[in-house]
Amino acid sequence: MSSQDLVGQRIKTVRRQRGLSQAQLAHPELSDSYVSLIESGKRTPTPAVLELLAAKLECSLTYLLNGVTAEQMEEIEVGLRFARLALENGEVEEARARFAELRADPSLAGLAQLRLDAEYGYALAAEACGDLEEAIEVHVRLLESEDLATERRIAISLALCRCYRQQGDLTAAVRVGERMLGREDRPSWSDELVELGATLLLAYIERGDLLRARQFSGELLAAAEQLGTPRATVAACWNAAIVAEQTRRGDEALALAERALAIHSENGDARNLARVRGAYAYLLLRIRPEEAETCRDLLVRAKAELNETSASITDRALCNVYLAKAELALGNNEKAAEYAIEALGKLKENARGPRAEARLVLGHAYLRLGRDDAAASELSAAAEWLGQAPVSRSITQGWVTAAAALENLDDEEASAEAYQRALAGVGL
Structure with a gap:
């Protein structure tokens, strides 16, 4: 049913509730035949006519247009503001619950823009909670809408591309990004x-x-x-x-x-500043490992900042992984193990790449601590996660890291297999 039909239906329903005929509603400004055409959806009333009919029916213009009262509209908008605020403040589970409640509100049926806001917000909250599959499902459905404004289509494409990349589906991530950037109507x-x-x-x-x-x-x-x-x-x-x-x-x-x-x-906003700070520290650690102490201090700061924002579970877990690597570089093996274990406690089962990376770090920490059995167990688990993750540069590097560690454990067979997986990752 079109929005025009819905407006006519609401006018007809309220008119009957008021005990008015079409002629009584029309008189003296309009003809009863014009009111009949409006109610049947065959005519679209002008804004002035809608205001007139709302006044005569003693109802709000908002109700005739959207099927909700002004009070209901305000309640929905307040709900959206609180849900967004919860997401911005890092209360991701609460944000997800609030957006889910809004999505289930039948009042949103005739409010296309607010319904879109609720759906998009829910997808962002699902991503922040680490539920990438749910976020992807919602974003894909939203992109199927043909009447999306260009700005909104770009925002959804960005979020979907990011989710696919985090999930490890690089082909899908590239497809979404290139499709949006290659559109003929792209601004x-x-x-x-x-x-x-x-x-x-x-x-x-x-x-x-x-x-x-x-x-x-x-x-x-x-x-x-x-x-x-x-x-x-x-x-x-x-x-x-x-x-x-x-x-x-x-x-x-x-x-x-x-x-x-x-x-x-x-x-910048607090969440992205924390993410950039943490990523910079890890970049510095890779390029200048002699500055590991500086990197560790930056990561500790980034970790505290991430915990106060809407950063995703994956972002927070990766910061712990980076901290573990910094502590390994400093020789603080017990602390490195603690951070790696904390990261594993945050990551969901579908975060294969990050889980593999955390297990690799934990395996190295145990190896340095002389806990060979625990190290072997973690490296074996890391290999299992690496095997489930889509091929990428980081996964290939993970196989190289696992191979070297397994070699130190004198597990020549497992080490050789890991090296073979690394070679396969680069097409050899």
């Missing part, structure tokens, strides 16, 4: 489009397409420079830094990352 570069491009760039890196990644990172940097906005500059610089590191340009990578962190410190 000129904006902050949202640069962020979408940056997420797509990470997918290129993960699947090992470094040539395309390096070319595309240049395009994003140029777009960000043209825009001149902090948000676009941070996204472009940060992801260009990752490309630079992957192509062995460490100093350039750190310079780009430091620029992103400096700009975000002045202009």
Whole structure:
């Protein structure tokens, strides 16, 4: 039933409740035949006529348009504000519950924009709770709508591309990103489009397409420079830094990352600032391991900040993994094990790559502590998770790490198999 039909139906229902005929409702400003056409959905009343009919029927214009009273509309909008606030404050389970309650409200049936807000908010909350499959399902359904505004389509595409990448489905992530960026009706570069491009760039890196990644990172940097906005500059610089590191340009990578962190410190939201700070610390650890103490301190700060925001479970768990690696570099093996165990306690079963990484770190910590049986158990579990995860650069590197650790345990057979899996990951 169209919105025009629904408006006519509501006018007819309220008219009958008031005990009025069509002629009585119409007189003297309108004809009864015109009212009949409106009620049957054959005519679309002008805003002025709708206001007139609402006054005559002693009901709100909001009700005639949307099927809810002004009080119900205000209650829904307040509910959405509280749900968003809970998400922004890191109360992700509460946010998910609030958005779920709004989605189930029958009053939203005629409120397309507010219903979309509730669905989109629920998907973001599901992602923050680590339920990527649920988030993906909702985002895919939302993108199927043909009447989405361009800005909303970009936002949903960005979230969906990010979820697919976190899940390890790099093919799907690339498909979503390229489809949005390649649309004929795509607007000129904006902050949202640069962020979408940056997420797509990470997918290129993960699947090992470094040539395309390096070319595309240049395009994003140029777009960000043209825009001149902090948000676009941070996204472009940060992801260009990752490309630079992957192509062995460490100093350039750190310079780009430091620029992103400096700009975000002045202009960014708390969640993304914490994520950038933690990722910068881990980048610094990889490029300059001699600065492990500085990296550890930055990660401790990032961990505290993440816990106060709407950062996803995966983001928080990965910060613990990075902390474990920093502690390993400092020789604090017990502390490294604690952080790795904490990370495993946060991650859901479908987070295969992060779970494998956490198990690898824990296995190394146990190996250094002389707990060979525990180390072997963790490395075996890591291998199992690596085997379930889609092939990517990080998964291939995980196999190399597992192989070296298994070799230290004198498990030559398992070590050889891990090396073979690593070679297969690079197409050899």
